Amino acid sequence: MLAIDVRGLTKRYGGRAVVDHVDLQLARGRICGFLGPNGSGKTTTIRMLCGLLKADEGHGTCLGLDIASGGAEIKRQVGYMTQKFGLYEDLSIRENLDFVARLFELPERRKAVDRALAELDLVERQQQLAGTLSGGWKQRLALAACLLHEPQLLLLDEPTAGVDPKARRDFWDQIHRLAAEGITVLVSTHYMDEAERCHELCYIAYGKVLARGTAAEIVAEAGARDLEDAFIRLVGRAQDNFKALPS
Numbered sequence: 001m002l003a004i005d006v007r008g009l010t011k012r013y014g015g016r017a018v019v020d021h022v023d024l025q026l027a028r029g030r031i032c033g034f035l036g037p038n039g040s041g042k043t044t045t046i047r048m049l050c051g052l053l054k055a056d057e058g059h060g061t062c063l064g065l066d067i068a069s070g071g072a073e074i075k076r077q078v079g080y081m082t083q084k085f086g087l088y089e090d091l092s093i094r095e096n097l098d099f100v101a102r103l104f105e106l107p108e109r110r111k112a113v114d115r116a117l118a119e120l121d122l123v124e125r126q127q128q129l130a131g132t133l134s135g136g137w138k139q140r141l142a143l144a145a146c147l148l149h150e151p152q153l154l155l156l157d158e159p160t161a162g163v164d165p166k167a168r169r170d171f172w173d174q175i176h177r178l179a180a181e182g183i184t185v186l187v188s189t190h191y192m193d194e195a196e197r198c199h200e201l202c203y204i205a206y207g208k209v210l211a212r213g214t215a216a217e218i219v220a221e222a223g224a225r226d227l228e229d230a231f232i233r234l235v236g237r238a239q240d241n242f243k244a245l246p247s
């Protein structure tokens with residue numbers, strides 16, 4: 001069964017389609033990298049998938065739930081990590097997790113917090129204030145908070161932006177561990193080394209999907225020497241197509 005299955009997803013602002021008929025299918029347990037230039041529509045797509053934003057056009061399901069009507073249930077089953085650290089800097093790691101567990105009204109709150117602390121190697125730092133953590137540890141805490149309600153699908157919006165290489169590698173080890181447990185992951189990133197670590201990729205620009213497939217498939221199809229070169233060529237071609245349109 002597909003964890004994500006949407007077709008023709010479209011969002012317009014001021015008459016401009018910022019997400020333009022996007023099709024996205026993702027099997028359970030897979031890690032899909034979501035790439036594209038700044039402002040290409042990644043965050044907007046992710047927000048439509050998790051029921052936070054209504055699509056103007058298109059239809060589909062997320063974890064088998066209709067994205068148009070199942071928003072509340074989707075939010076309960078999906079872990080969404082936003083670009084900005086959204087936890088309380090003046091609360092400790094444990095207090096932050098306990099707070100999120102209350103928001104989700106988890107029945108066994110303490111157990112859920114203990115599990116998340118252990119899973120993300122946060123036990124020793126649990127009393128540390130979130131505001132005193134480095135970027136890498138903050139992201140780790142944010143991921144722990146995402147996992148408290150045991151979601152089946154993770155939607156991660158640039159989770160490692162501005163994080164050092166070692167912390168990024170640790171974060172990706174966690175992502176692979178979770179996928180091996182059957183959790184599906186859609187993760188946006190601007191880092192090519194992270195893209196290489198995904199099972200498959202979706203490349204979007206100007207709101208449109210320009211390429212789908214494994215890194216090797218995308219490189220071969222674009223006739224490029226590596227992934228970065230492939231994406232530069234894809235955007236170049238898309239720009240040429242725009243210019244060729246009648247004004």
Ligand SMILES: Nc1ncnc2c1ncn2[C@@H]1O[C@H](COP(=O)(O)OP(=O)(O)OP(=O)(O)O)[C@@H](O)[C@H]1O
Binds near residue numbers: 018036038044
């Ligand atoms: N609420 C809004 N009102 C008007 N325009 C918006 C709104 N939200 C997003 N946009 C526009 O939609 C486009 C896509 O934005 P989005 O944040 O989805 O891109 P992105 O691919 O996530 O970019 P980045 O990589 O910089 O995070 C941008 O041009 C943005 O300015």
